[in-house]
Amino acid sequence: MTALIIGLDGGGTSTRCVVVSETGEVAGRGRAGGANVVSVADPAANLLAALRAAMDGLDPALVAGGVFGLAGSGAERARRLAGEAWRSAGLPGHPSVVADVLVAFASATAEPDGTVLIAGTGAVAARIARWEIAAVADGHGWLVGDEGSGVWIGRRAVTAALKSLDGRAGPTVLLDRLAALGTSVGDIVSTVYAQVADSGPAWLATFAPLVDAAAREGDEAASAILDEAACRLAATARALGPGEGPLVLAGSLLTQPTELARRVRAEFGDAARPIPARDGAAGAAALALRAAFPSADLHRRVIGECA
Incomplete structure (x- = not known):
């Protein structure tokens, strides 16, 4: 062989x-x-x-x-x-x-130069030059960065449910979608902290599909979360400045037919023609x-x- x-x-x-x-x-x-x-x-x-x-x-x-x-x-x-x-x-x-x-x-490509934007559990963008990383934006981890990532979306979903429960925001279907966490503020908070401690913060990204589905159904809180996520992801890629080569979209949230992927593509417009990883x-x-x-x-x- x-x-x-x-x-x-x-x-x-x-x-x-x-x-x-x-x-x-x-x-x-x-x-x-x-x-x-x-x-x-x-x-x-x-x-x-x-x-x-x-x-x-x-x-x-x-x-x-x-x-x-x-x-x-x-x-x-x-x-x-x-x-x-x-x-x-x-x-x-x-x-x-x-x-x-x-x-x-x-x-995604055999081209040596271009830009890549990833949104999965985490989020990061990079400029690639001659098969080397020339510049990076974000990718700082769930606690201080990864804006627009699955973990970021999951955290926002939990926050939206808590705000609805304690009266800081109006009703959202996210409260029902996250019912497995509990039905009271105390139950939700304790469950989330315990799960993150046991399984790591990547566990929060499991809520991203729930937010995507809720946004498709017209839930305002879910739609607002995805709008902000798409805006932040596009801003991360643009922070690298203009450059030669293709724009590659990577990570499960951008390569699958998600509502977030649609909104990110809309942020870049038709001229960008990003290709999936x-x-x-x-x-x-x-x-x-x-x-x-x-x-x-x-x-x-x-x-x-x-x-």
Whole structure:
């Protein structure tokens, strides 16, 4: 068998891994829970689970390289977790660790320059130049940033329900949609804090689909949350200034047919013509293949094979 290349994308909700041959064919896939080092309780276990699943039945000795796309990859902790997972999976050498924005961009296009905007569990935008990150806006984590993200939307949904309950705002269907949290202010607050402590703040992003559905039904509070989220996401991307290349929209909230995605596209207008990201793990694999075999031109094949 030819050499194997590994690409891994560790997001806030899920970790996806793909193994490709040196000629670009998919040899294995794996999936596990989230691996965002800021918002996930045990990212190391999920990195290892995705790696092992993707390498099932394959010879580790054939692995010639790999790229991990991780949120917060500039931190030493992200590099350490990636290295530990790689060694625990019995793989030779060590992986390169890059920011999730770069693998998201690479999953959509073989162009070396452009802009990428991500909105999933977290939110961040980046300018890409010659396959390097030239500038970044936001991506500061759920507590002080990630404006317009799933966690941000989830927090706003809980706040809207609490305001409706205690009389600071009018009625909203979000109160009924979040009934599992409790029916009183005290119950909701205690449940939210306990769940975040147990599961990490990424848990709040599970409410984003509820807000999306409520906005489609005309709920004013939900619609206002998505309007503000779309405005903040567009502002994050625009903060990077004009540049060459495509605009890539990434993350589950912008690549799925969500109400938020529609509003974000409207913010940019028809002239922007943004393109959706595909599988971030494929983008990581394409980058890893480019690094291991510089003379090969297989980027488009890899992201097409993994679509």
